[in-house]
Amino acid sequence: MLKRVIYSVCIAVIVGVGLFSFYAWQPAFTPIAPPAKDQFTQQTIAQGKKLAAAGYCSTCHTLPGGKLYAGNYQMHTAFGVIYSSNITPDVNTGIGSWSEEAFNRAMRTGVSRDGHHLLPAFPFEHFNKLTDSDIKAIYAYIMTSIPAVEQLKKENGIPFPLNLRFLQAGWKLLFADTSRFSPHQDKSAEWNRGAYLAEGVAHCGACHTPRNALGGELYSKMYQGAAIDGWIAPALTSSSSSPLPWRQIDFYEYLRSGNSPFHGSAAGPMAPVVHHGLAALSDSDITSISVYFADHAGNVTDDPAASDTLQIALKTQHKIPDMRIDEGSRLYTITCSACHYSGDPLIKGRPLLSLGSATHLDDATNLINVILDGVRSDQGISSLVMPGFRNALSDNDIAAIAAYLRQSAGEQPWPNLIKKVGEIRHQPRFEQ
Ligand code: HEC
Ligand code: HEC
Ligand code: HEC
Structure with a gap:
């Protein structure tokens, strides 16, 4: 038998x-x-x-x-x-x-x-x-x-x-998703053009959609954010951790210029997407992609200037932090605030860190990457540079600044920050 x-x-x-x-x-x-x-x-x-x-x-x-x-x-x-x-x-x-x-x-x-x-x-x-x-x-x-x-x-x-x-x-x-692109009948021609470009040639989901243990994209969690090449590609849906909702105009501005004053800069693996990839597309194609993502994000049409979050953020930034409170606020004031203290998010190139996704994501990786290596001239807004502090600040210093920014943005503390800064500092760097 x-x-x-x-x-x-x-x-x-x-x-x-x-x-x-x-x-x-x-x-x-x-x-x-x-x-x-x-x-x-x-x-x-x-x-x-x-x-x-x-x-x-x-x-x-x-x-x-x-x-x-x-x-x-x-x-x-x-x-x-x-x-x-x-x-x-x-x-x-x-x-x-x-x-x-x-x-x-x-x-x-x-x-x-x-x-x-x-x-x-x-x-x-x-x-x-x-x-x-x-x-x-x-x-x-x-x-x-x-x-x-x-x-x-x-x-x-x-x-x-x-x-x-x-x-x-x-x-x-x-x-593998083996289906061809077919237009969604209930959406506009503009939306469908954006979907065709984003899902197809520009493959936004390859970085922004989480994957299973064998590397397959989880289509049920499309654009809900994922780790990629030592960075976090944030959620582009309504589960974005941004305090201000992404509107179509925000997507447009970020994807066209590499920076949104309400959200931050396109650094790390997102920089070539904007400056090599999307740069080749026309303004109307970028508008289509923005229309498509605004829909994924909940298509909010509020004016952020009128939003409470912005008022709160402005108030937080208008005050110079009390340097005596802790090491983090002291280091932030002497190292970062000269450039990040305009108090007006509409001044491009002076990002309000209390609004940026780097401080609001559940994971401190992007903020630590930016503090270590800055934002090169071919990243974020073209020709605008933020210096890196890899050699100037210790792991403890960077962790203290990150903890201060996190707290002043009203978010829960990130755990094990010093260890995390050490790990990210020592991971091999690859040219983007
Ligand atoms: C995210 C990285 C990435 C992007 C973007 C990418 N490729 Fe590739 N491509 C690869 C890798 C890696 C391989 C080899 C895979 C392997 O070893 O099985 C490859 C293989 C190929 C091959 C097969 C070559 C052969 O000899 O078998 C072709 C053709 C190709 N790519 C064309 C393209 C074109 C055209 C584009 C742009 C529209 C593109 N790739 C964009 C990473 C990429
Ligand atoms: C190679 C990986 C990769 C690809 C492809 C990619 N992204 Fe990104 N994206 C990232 C990373 C990493 C970040 C975080 C960058 C940073 O914070 O400096 C990001 C950030 C963003 C942000 C800002 C989100 C926030 O909350 O701050 C938007 C919007 C965005 N990407 C849209 C897109 C769109 C639209 C596409 C396709 C046209 C795309 N991305 C393709 C990796 C990628
Ligand atoms: C010399 C001016 C300067 C200093 C000092 C500076 N920054 Fe920046 N920072 C910038 C500029 C300019 C940008 C926008 C760059 C762009 O978009 O091209 C930026 C962008 C950022 C971003 C957004 C990046 C993203 O991926 O969204 C973060 C976060 C940030 N800075 C944090 C800090 C912190 C923390 C410090 C102190 C340790 C600091 N910066 C010091 C000029 C500066």
């Missing part, structure tokens, strides 16, 4: 593995000679250039200081280091021999030309929302306008068995 059970289980496993391998197997597309430039119209190539920018292809596919799109940019994930591919039109090491069909399959389903499965660090699930003509445009731009660079992709540092690429087929089956 036992033998028969073992026998049946073995058969079931073999059949299962066989069926799965069959399911996971993807054909290779025949290599082609790189397409000629005149195969595409100038308009298609220009559209591809815009979309490639909006999809931050260069942020992930270019090493800082390296050749455009030549890959080997390191992504540090919970599963190990992943290196991006060379997507220049080099025939041997890039995608020079890829047909449009092969490129389309990779962008939609995360399968390489030779049939191997790609890891979801490449946000193909979002690119799958693009129309065929938009994918064609990106292909046309890369194949005709990016110089070919010979550079082999480094091996990913993913441990066995997660490095078995065919297992990705199972991941995709379980977690």
